[in-house]
Amino acid sequence: MRIKLEKRPEPSTLMAFATPIASVLLTMAIGVVVFDALGIKGEKAVIDIFLTPLLSSYKWQDVAVKAAPLIIIALGLSIGNRAQVWNIGAEGQYIIGALAAAGVGIAAGGAGGGIIITLMILAGIAGGTAWAVLPAFLKTRLNVNEILSTLMLTYVALQVLGYLVGGPWKDPNGRNFPATAPLHADQTLPILFPGTTVHLGVAIALVLPFVFWLIMSRSVFGFQIRVVGSAPDAARHGGFDAKQTIWLSLLIGGAMAGLAGALEFAGALKAINLGFPSGYGFTAIIVSFLGRLNPIGCLIAGVVLAVTYVGGQVAQTTVHIPNSTAGIFQAMMLFFILASDILIRYRVRFVGSPKASALPAAGE
């Protein structure tokens, strides 16, 4: 008995849907086994991380607020990932986006209202985009690997953040903590449902996937991204410019990360301190792949990953496991989704030894 991978004549649509679900389920199953082996109640931990946030309605707003930046960043990253342009530095673009929004807020002084908020959001988009310009320039001009340049710029962004919140933008009334002053109430994003924390950013995160879906499936730009990613030579043959694709996919990735940073700042946290970067930019990479680089998939996957964030906090109090456990689950999910990708184009067959099938009957 041997296991054989066989190329499918057509990629399997069923598997394209089944593998992300299977990856989540496998992650949960392995989680139970591993935590049991560590002497922690595995079943309880997994239920708390994956199900409690969904079953208890008072956690929904947390999930929604956490899902919003993940979805928005993942939408941008999916474009790059499809074109095989690997932006690993969304975290840095997210930070710069938030700082740019904060800068506008500070510059506006006490002024607030729709125009200022819009300007803050636009500044966030511009900041994230600007942080992606350098990797795009280096990649197209000098063929510098964008994985390295985007990742390294994340650390530069952290330094910029540390400098600003510890220096020029430090809250004068903040007992010398390195943090910006809290936003004025009329500079924060409107709340969608009174009494909750669900802000305008959540609505944006719900609408954007459909906009991206339209762009990717219907527009020439979406076509270009898909061709460049699947077959660069064919893209050249079809008259698509490879450099333009690199520029656009990196800039869109940066813009979305910057937007997410601005929304998170103006909608959820309302101040920036050293703890502002919470890894959304990295987790969004998982969201992007779990969502199969599909905008609607990113919406669903963003919610799943947000659940693990919220659930991680739940499990912290109920079964006393560190918050970073959620990170382990997220990484496991990425591992499974990447590993199971092969099932879309190949099928597994169990075949007998060559002897068993030898000498088939005549006339076959």
Added chain:
Amino acid sequence: MANEPMARLELKSITKRFPGVLANDQVSFSVQPGEIHALLGENGAGKSTLVKMIYGIMQPDGGEIRWNGERIVVANPKAARKLGIGMVFQHFSLFEAMTVLENIALGMDAKIPARELEARIKEVMTQYGLKLEPHRIVSTLSVGERQRIEIVRALLLNPKLLIMDEPTSVLTPQEVEQLFVVLRQLASEGCSILYISHKLHEIKALCHTATILRGGKLVDTCNPSVETSRSMAEKMIGGNLKTIEKAEGRKVGREKLIVNRLNMPARSHFGVSLKDITFTVREGEIFGIAGVAGNGQNALLLALSGETLTDDPGAITVDGAQLGRLTAKQRRLAGVSSVPEERNGHAAVPEFTLADNSVLTARDRLGMVKAGLIDHKAARTYAGEVISTFAVKALGPGSTAGSLSGGNLQKYIMGREIMQNPAVLVVSQPTWGVDAGAAAAIHQALVDLAASGSAIVVISQDLDELLSLCDTLAVINEGRLSPAMKVADADIEEIGLLMGGVHGDPAATANLHPEVAHAH
């Protein structure tokens, strides 16, 4: 040979199945010592699968292989070599940056000291008249010389059976003759040769026996010296051969595509640069470019399609408009279409549907884009039209390009370009790996397009194809194009020498094409 007591190799009811295909269906034949046995069939007939099983790369699902009368299982190529089976593949496995000697040493199962190996190589080379310089770097060698390395490598093992997979597809006519001399000498010494090909005149000239495969089944084992080329071809394709119908008295019109001193630097270290390419194609003319693979054909196609750009806008003109600096998209709008050699990943995206693949090159010319959005319905309609007009075997416009067989995908790609009615069409290897039926359809479509007034450039390694299809012919060698000649008064001997270029005998080519000889 009928009185030979025992066959060297005997196949009995060999069957091999792949998902969805029966690659070999109960194939039986035998090869005698000293026999040159042709294995004849179209692409996809199952020839390669069969010899891969003999050489131990694959195992048959059913049937048996006998070697000198004994039933054997060839576990792997190493076991095959131990038995005395050697194979020369169509695609060589050589390291470009290493010398001939190093490449041969790497391919040996036994470790032999370099000096001893070199002595043995020299011995084999003098015995068979194979000219090779052991210390040359492979990247500086011609395709014919590279093949000689593979042959020497196989001969060092004193094979009893030598398998040659499509050995002449990349050789010039002169190199083919030299190869045949070697093979005949080998056979006279008792070595059996299994010669895979679809070139009938070669088989008639060389082989004692021919086994013809079609669709995985053995059709006939015959004596090629008794058969005619036509009778073997009809057994091979299982039907009557179609000949290209060229309208009587076609005439070419005014100058359409003019390429004037086109230069292009090499894209990589082992790439070929284009040097002063100059030619003219008129309305209704089919212009052929012959040449051995790797002499700049790819670079030329990319330069004409606009995938690489020249600095000189006037290097390429169509109807007087300068295209040299226009991008691929702009050139398509100006009426220049192209079909590159590689279907999967260059001419088409395998994982895309046929409809999406029509968007790839037809979107601008056929107005499939409105306000930045793709009109998917128009793309599906166009793909459907191409499928029906060119008799592409596909489920419909929604099938992925990768699910089509090579021949069908090629028909689709050719159809996609031809139905856009381009003013100039440049195609590379239009029938490479395509079965005879599809090849005939593609040739006919090209002739018809020319008849409608387009200028057509066909780049091909298949000289027979060019001679039957083209009006005018030039030869590319080392990135230089020979002067054009009328096919009607072309001399095959001269074409062969031009194809050989600097790699052939420089003295012989000197008076034909002086600048090439100087490059040596």
